[in-house]
Amino acid sequence: MGLFSKLFKNNEGEKVEKKDVVVEEVNTTDNKKYRAIIACGSGVATSTMARKKIEKGFEERGLKVEITQCKIGELENLAKVQKPNFVIHTVVLPQGLTFDCPVFSGVPFLTGVGLTKALDEIIDSIKK
Amino acid sequence: MGIIKALLDMGAVVVLPIIIFLIGVFFRLRVKDAFKSGLTIGIGFVGVNLVIGMLVGNLGTATQKMSERFNLNLTTMDVGWPVESAISFATPLVIWVFILALVINLIMLTMNWTNVMNVDLWNFWHFIFTGALVYYTTHSMVLALIATAISIVIIIKLADWAAPIISKYFGMEGVTFAHMESINWLPIGYGINKLIDMIPGINKIDIRMNSGENKNTNSLMSIFGDPAIMGLILGAIIGALAGYGWKEVLMLAMNLAAVMFLMPRMVKILMEGLIPLSEAAQEFMNARFPGRKVYIGLDGAIAIGDPGIMSVGVIMVPISLLLAVILPGNTMLPFADLGIIPILLTWAIIPSKGNLFRALVSSIIVMSLILLIGSAMAPLLTTIAKEVGFAIPEGVGSVSSLDAGSHVLSYVIWKIFSLF
Numbered sequence: 105m106g107l108f109s110k111l112f113k114n115n116e117g118e119k120v121e122k123k124d125v126v127v128e129e130v131n132t133t134d135n136k137k138y139r140a141i142i143a144c145g146s147g148v149a150t151s152t153m154a155r156k157k158i159e160k161g162f163e164e165r166g167l168k169v170e171i172t173q174c175k176i177g178e179l180e181n182l183a184k185v186q187k188p189n190f191v192i193h194t195v196v197l198p199q200g201l202t203f204d205c206p207v208f209s210g211v212p213f214l215t216g217v218g219l220t221k222a223l224d225e226i227i228d229s230i231k232k
Numbered sequence: 233m234g235i236i237k238a239l240l241d242m243g244a245v246v247v248l249p250i251i252i253f254l255i256g257v258f259f260r261l262r263v264k265d266a267f268k269s270g271l272t273i274g275i276g277f278v279g280v281n282l283v284i285g286m287l288v289g290n291l292g293t294a295t296q297k298m299s300e301r302f303n304l305n306l307t308t309m310d311v312g313w314p315v316e317s318a319i320s321f322a323t324p325l326v327i328w329v330f331i332l333a334l335v336i337n338l339i340m341l342t343m344n345w346t347n348v349m350n351v352d353l354w355n356f357w358h359f360i361f362t363g364a365l366v367y368y369t370t371h372s373m374v375l376a377l378i379a380t381a382i383s384i385v386i387i388i389k390l391a392d393w394a395a396p397i398i399s400k401y402f403g404m405e406g407v408t409f410a411h412m413e414s415i416n417w418l419p420i421g422y423g424i425n426k427l428i429d430m431i432p433g434i435n436k437i438d439i440r441m442n443s444g445e446n447k448n449t450n451s452l453m454s455i456f457g458d459p460a461i462m463g464l465i466l467g468a469i470i471g472a473l474a475g476y477g478w479k480e481v482l483m484l485a486m487n488l489a490a491v492m493f494l495m496p497r498m499v500k501i502l503m504e505g506l507i508p509l510s511e512a513a514q515e516f517m518n519a520r521f522p523g524r525k526v527y528i529g530l531d532g533a534i535a536i537g538d539p540g541i542m543s544v545g546v547i548m549v550p551i552s553l554l555l556a557v558i559l560p561g562n563t564m565l566p567f568a569d570l571g572i573i574p575i576l577l578t579w580a581i582i583p584s585k586g587n588l589f590r591a592l593v594s595s596i597i598v599m600s601l602i603l604l605i606g607s608a609m610a611p612l613l614t615t616i617a618k619e620v621g622f623a624i625p626e627g628v629g630s631v632s633s634l635d636a637g638s639h640v641l642s643y644v645i646w647k648i649f650s651l652f
Contacts, residue, residue: 145536145575148496149354149503156507175458176537196402196537215528216514217406 137168138230142192142210143179150194154213158192161223189230206230244322244620245281249274251327252505259512269505273321276502280318283498285623287311287491287568290467292628294484295565297474305563306556308610312568313413313635314499315622319613320357321502322620323364325373329380333359334513336384341521348391349517350410350529353510354503358412359384361639365609365646368616375652379645383412386641388529390415395527401582402535409578410529413638417579417598420640424594425583439588441540459571463492466567492568535578544581544591545574552599552634559600563607569634576602576638606637609646 140158144151151173162169174182176193180201183191191203194210206229212222249270256266291309299306320326333356340346362383367376387410394415395408409415429435467488471481535541552566552573569576580598584590610632617624617631624631 145533146496146572148500149533150531152500152503153354153507153510156504157511177458193537195534196404198537198539198542211404211407211530211534214530214534215407216511216518217528 135168137170138162138190139186139188140169140171140190140192141174141179141182141186141188142171142194143174143176144194144210145176147173147175147178150210150214154192154194154210157213157219158223158226161219162227165223165227167227190226192226245274245277247324248277248321248326252509255327255330256509256512259509259516261508261512265508269508272505273502276498276500276505277318277322279498279501280314280495281621281623283491283495284311284315284318284617285625286487287315287495288624288628288631290484290487290491291470291567292625294467294470294474294476296629297476298470301475302473304557306565307629308564308607308632309629310564310567310569310606310633311631312495312633313572314495315568315617315631316361316613316633316636317357317499318502319617319620319622320360320364322622323360323367323616325360325363325367325376325380328373328377329356329360329363332377332381333384334517336381337388338517338520340385340388341524341526346388346392347526348388348395348408348410348529349521349526350388350391351510351514351517352410352529352531353513354506355411355531358387358639358642361636362412362642362645364616365612365642366649368612368619369646369650370652372652375649379649383641383645387412387415390418391527391529394418397582402538404534406525406527407530407534408527409532409534411532412641413635414532414535414575414578416639416641417577420598420601421579421581421583421594424580424597425590428590428593437587437589441543441586441588441591459492459496459568460489462570463489466570470565488567495568532578533572533575535582536574540584540586540591541574541578541581544588544595545577547592548573548577548595548599551596552603555596555599556603559603561607562603563610563630564603564632564634564637566603566634572635573599576634601640602634602637604637605640605643606632606634609636609643 142151142155155171155173158171159169172182172186176195176198179191179193183203183205188205190206190208192208192210194214197207208222208226212218252273253266253270256269257263261269288309288311295306295309298304333350337350341349359380363376363380366379367373370376391408391410398408399405464485467485468481471484476484549570552570556562556565577595577598580594581591584594610630613632613636614624614630
């Protein structure tokens with residue numbers, strides 16, 4: 105196992121380095137790390153799927169994002185405490201919740217339909 | 233052959249990573265990614281197994297002592313959906329069910345028998361679960377796979393019917409729930425509603441759900457929906473009822489809170505391993521039907537934020553515990569799955585169209601069925617869990633879950649195939 109983990113570490117290390125170089129060349133100057141909260145019914149299931157896809161989308165665009173997962177019942181309070189750049193909900197959003205940041209539906213990240221558009225919308229709104 | 237047998241004997245922890253790796257390679261994942269997927273799933277299994285031992289050991293002894301003291305018949309532990317899914321993924325049916333589910337869906341789409349594309353690989357465990365019940369009863373792989381195929385076709389058709397209702401009720405276009413444990417109650421939910429329509433007097437009762445109290449439901453939900461707090465409270469209550477001293481009560485409460493918190497995290501690891509495969513399957517299917525308007529099958533848990541479902545779900549938590557005690561024939565004490573009751577009752581609640589009275593009546597009927605089915609499955613599930621290598625100690629009663637009891641379709645198919 106030691107050998108394997110070393111192997112993976114090396115691979116990953118290389119990958120990150122290469123990506124960084126590309127980012128410097130192509131991308132402008134956005135080195136900011138965005139923060140987000142993603143909520144689903146249990147805080148485990150669909151939010152994990154959506155989180156992975158959002159992380160991938162941000163990485164491909166050379167942006168950094170840190171995403172916390174939670175249950176829908178915790179979303180409003182957690183958003184008040186953590187003050188994220190945006191929140192995402194993969195379940196129906198209960199009425200009467202208020203947020204200080206943009207709120208997006210996570211359904212495109214589950215179905216894969218309209219995924220690019222959804223990502224663009226998120227990034228447009230948080231870059232403003 | 234010797235090597236294959238040796239591998240199979242090692243159980244899911246070793247075999248499933250290999251299977252997942254092979255499926256990953258088939259879907260043209262990079263070898264490194266396929267390897268990582270398999271490894272992650274193996275790690276998830278080891279994690280689930282650790283927590284199961286802790287849960288069953290702690291809760292089993294306590295519920296038995298409690299049952300003896302109060303002369304209850306609650307010998308079955310509700311170990312929750314994470315355990316049922318892990319048990320399903322640990323059976324030898326996995327690879328065949330993956331292939332069956334995708335091929336059947338592909339054929340149904342090609343022949344225009346459905347508009348549903350179900351690539352929610354994670355929830356394929358529901359189909360595996362159906363097959364597993366048949367497999368461990370009849371010991372015939374062929375019968376098990378026929379049973380699985382039937383459940384796949386029925387769930388895809390139910391998802392077809394549910395799609396317009398979902399877009400109307402939740403305002404979500406292009407998605408549906410190909411999610412057995414919730415959607416297999418759709419015909420029963422609408423059936424109960426029709427029955428109430430026919431009873432004079434009763435059919436006039438209409439108590440509207442108060443949408444102004446959403447704030448309250450939210451805060452209630454964050455307590456009842458918080459597994460750690462539920463584990464803590466129930467652990468203390470069960471410990472006290474079992475006649476434990478105060479030190480043991482605190483220990484039990486703390487251990488059960490830990491189990492409730494840790495179990496979903498372990499399953500999350502399992503899931504993360506499956507995500508690359510799920511994406512690959514989605515691309516594979518999408519590439520075959522370009523431009524076709526399809527409903528994507530999703531996890532039924534999406535509905536949980538709906539105010540009607542949430543408030544009835546929360547009211548049903550104490551009612552479910554009460555039902556468990558008074559319902560004749562029930563042996564299961566609801567525990568680990570209390571938090572997902574709103575999801576399980578989705579289709580008991582939707583047909584009531586905002587009428588609290590009807591929602592509660594059908595929820596109580598459905599919950600009673602869930603408890604009875606879960607109890608009926610318990611002996612077999614315990615055997616399967618042991619057989620696939622999970623740490624179920626001897627003499628602590630049997631394991632099942634509210635979620636297992638929600639698989640009414642699996643239950644019916646299992647009972648029919650048991651006749652052979």
